[in-house]
Amino acid sequence: MNADRIRPDLDDNDPPPRRVFLFEPGWRVEMKVGNERAFCYMMAPGQDYYHRFHDGEIYLKRGDERICMACAQRRGLLSYAPKALRETLGSIEFSIEDSGSEIELRWSDEPGWST
Numbered sequence: 001m002n003a004d005r006i007r008p009d010l011d012d013n014d015p016p017p018r019r020v021f022l023f024e025p026g027w028r029v030e031m032k033v034g035n036e037r038a039f040c041y042m043m044a045p046g047q048d049y050y051h052r053f054h055d056g057e058i059y060l061k062r063g064d065e066r067i068c069m070a071c072a073q074r075r076g077l078l079s080y081a082p083k084a085l086r087e088t089l090g091s092i093e094f095s096i097e098d099s100g101s102e103i104e105l106r107w108s109d110e111p112g113w114s115t
Contacts, residue, residue: 020069021079027060042071 022029032038032053039050040059053059053068060067060077072078 018080019082021082022060022072022077023079023083024077027062027077030059030061030066032057032059038066040068040071041065042067042075044071045074 032055034055038053040053041050043049044051051068053066058069060069060072067075067077069078
C-alpha cells in the first residue's frame with residue numbers, strides 16, 4: 001500500500017474521481033454537519049417521503065431549498081463536462097495595398113475561411 005494515499009480504504013481498481021459542474025446560478029454547495037435534522041427538498045423515485053441528509057453529506061442550497069447531489073443530478077442541475085467554448089462568430093481580414101492608402105476588408109462567417 002502506498003504510504004502517501006489519503007484514503008487507504010480505496011484501491012487502484014477504483015474509478016478515478018469525476019469533476020462536477022453546476023451551471024445554474026443562485027445555488028451554493030454546503031455540507032451537513034452536526035445533529036440538526038435536514039431533509040432533501042425532492043423525493044427520490046419510488047419514495048413517498050423526503051429523505052434526510054447524512055452527517056458530512058454535500059448538498060446544494062438556494063434559499064430554503066436543499067437538494068442532495070443525487071436529486072440535483074436527476075433534476076439536471078449537474079454536469080460532468082465543462083461548458084464548451086462558444087464557436088467563433090466569423091473572421092475579419094484586413095489587407096493594406098502597397099500602392100496607396102486603400103484598405104480591403106473581407107468578412108466570412110464560415111469556420112476556417114481564408115483567401
